[in-house]
Amino acid sequence: MPLNGHANKLSEIIGNTDLLTIPSLSRLAQCDISVKCEFQNPGGTVKDRAALQMVLSAMESGLLKPGMTIVEGTAGNTGIGLAIVAKSLGFGLKVVMPRGQTKEKEQMIALHGAELILVDACPFSNPNHFYHTAKRIADENPTFWWANQFENTANADAHYLHTGPEIFQQTNGEVSIFVTAAGTGGTIGGVTKYLKEKNADINTICVDPNGSGIYNFLQSGTYTATSGGSFTEGVGIMRLVNNFRAAFVDHTITLPDSDIVTIANYVREQDALILGSSSALNVTAAFYAAIKFGPLSGGKKQHVVTLACDLGERSVSKLYNKAFLESKEIFVENDTIEKLMARFTQNDDILKSVTFDYKNL
Numbered sequence: 001m002p003l004n005g006h007a008n009k010l011s012e013i014i015g016n017t018d019l020l021t022i023p024s025l026s027r028l029a030q031c032d033i034s035v036k037c038e039f040q041n042p043g044g045t046v047k048d049r050a051a052l053q054m055v056l057s058a059m060e061s062g063l064l065k066p067g068m069t070i071v072e073g074t075a076g077n078t079g080i081g082l083a084i085v086a087k088s089l090g091f092g093l094k095v096v097m098p099r100g101q102t103k104e105k106e107q108m109i110a111l112h113g114a115e116l117i118l119v120d121a122c123p124f125s126n127p128n129h130f131y132h133t134a135k136r137i138a139d140e141n142p143t144f145w146w147a148n149q150f151e152n153t154a155n156a157d158a159h160y161l162h163t164g165p166e167i168f169q170q171t172n173g174e175v176s177i178f179v180t181a182a183g184t185g186g187t188i189g190g191v192t193k194y195l196k197e198k199n200a201d202i203n204t205i206c207v208d209p210n211g212s213g214i215y216n217f218l219q220s221g222t223y224t225a226t227s228g229g230s231f232t233e234g235v236g237i238m239r240l241v242n243n244f245r246a247a248f249v250d251h252t253i254t255l256p257d258s259d260i261v262t263i264a265n266y267v268r269e270q271d272a273l274i275l276g277s278s279s280a281l282n283v284t285a286a287f288y289a290a291i292k293f294g295p296l297s298g299g300k301k302q303h304v305v306t307l308a309c310d311l312g313e314r315s316v317s318k319l320y321n322k323a324f325l326e327s328k329e330i331f332v333e334n335d336t337i338e339k340l341m342a343r344f345t346q347n348d349d350i351l352k353s354v355t356f357d358y359k360n361l
């Protein structure tokens with residue numbers, strides 16, 4: 001973003017998001033719990049950052065030349081980010097997306113005029129998985145370039161170069177805990193690498209949705225899914241990818257969707273903050289970490305930072321839809337913040353230390 005706040009292209013206003021301390025949860029936990037407002041990005045998500053950095057790096061290395069078409073497989077948000085970046089910088093775009101993601105994301109990609117190719121959701125081992133389909137399409141034509149957000153480490157670079165430094169500067173270097181979920185691992189990879197370089201004592205936590213394999217992988221080296229199947233989107237994975245490999249993770253935690261519903265509704269009512277589903281997972285883990293590690297860190301007020309990854313509007317049909325939640329046997333009125341807090345206070349072994357050396361796999 002230019003210094004006087006006047007941009008000439010939409011892609012120029014990606015990044016430099018505000019850090020917001022959530023008053024209600026901070027008061028309850030007696031420390032600062034803050035979110036990076038990634039919904040302020042023009043595409044409404046943290047993935048705008050990865051999209052921009054991947055495209056800029058490919059342009060710089062000569063892999064992406066004027067007139068070419070970008071191809072990417074995505075749960076949706078990277079597709080929206082790429083749509084903005086592609087149009088701002090003069091490229092075509094084809095987005096391959098699994099069916100079953102919220103309709104809002106499909107509609108946004110269509111509104112941006114990108115070509116949307118929907119495939120059935122299936123395991124990664126199936127050649128028709130959105131990832132393999134995108135690669136196949138890109139291989140078909142020398143004027144297509146595959147962004148490959150999972151293995152292309154320009155994704156994590158976006159967070160090493162920008163998100164991490166922004167967090168450090170916005171907390172005056174006093175961030176004491178950083179927690180986030182991972183999809184490609186770009187965010188956790190880049191941010192934790194930067195923060196650990198600045199201060200190795202910053203406690204880093206990866207939260208994993210139920211049904212994903214990161215939680216078990218970080219403890220044993222094997223991707224076995226935890227029980228349940230979370231409705232969060234864009235987070236959780238069953239394989240080690242380059243962007244995640246860059247991460248420095250001290251602890252891991254998995255939390256059920258019922259807990260994130262309680263937190264999402266509490267901050268919606270108290271703070272006017274409408275979180276998306278992965279953001280609600282992040283904030284719930286940040287709240288747990290605040291309770292577990294206490295109000296002070298090294299004699300100073302504990303400052304837990306996480307990300308509000310996208311616009312809450314994109315989660316209206318799931319996270320804030322009573323009928324949908326009841327179909328998943330989640331009853332909004334069952335849990336109050338008081339009950340959740342009591343459970344989190346009593347149960348201090350939900351969070352596990354990462355002892356496994358995953359970096360050299």
Ligand SMILES: Cc1ncc(COP(=O)(O)O)c(C=O)c1O
Nearest residue numbers: 077183184185186187234278309
């Ligand atoms: C809504 C949302 N939250 C979080 C993430 C995870 O970010 P990362 O891919 O950097 O791990 C994604 C990734 O697609 C996402 O779409």
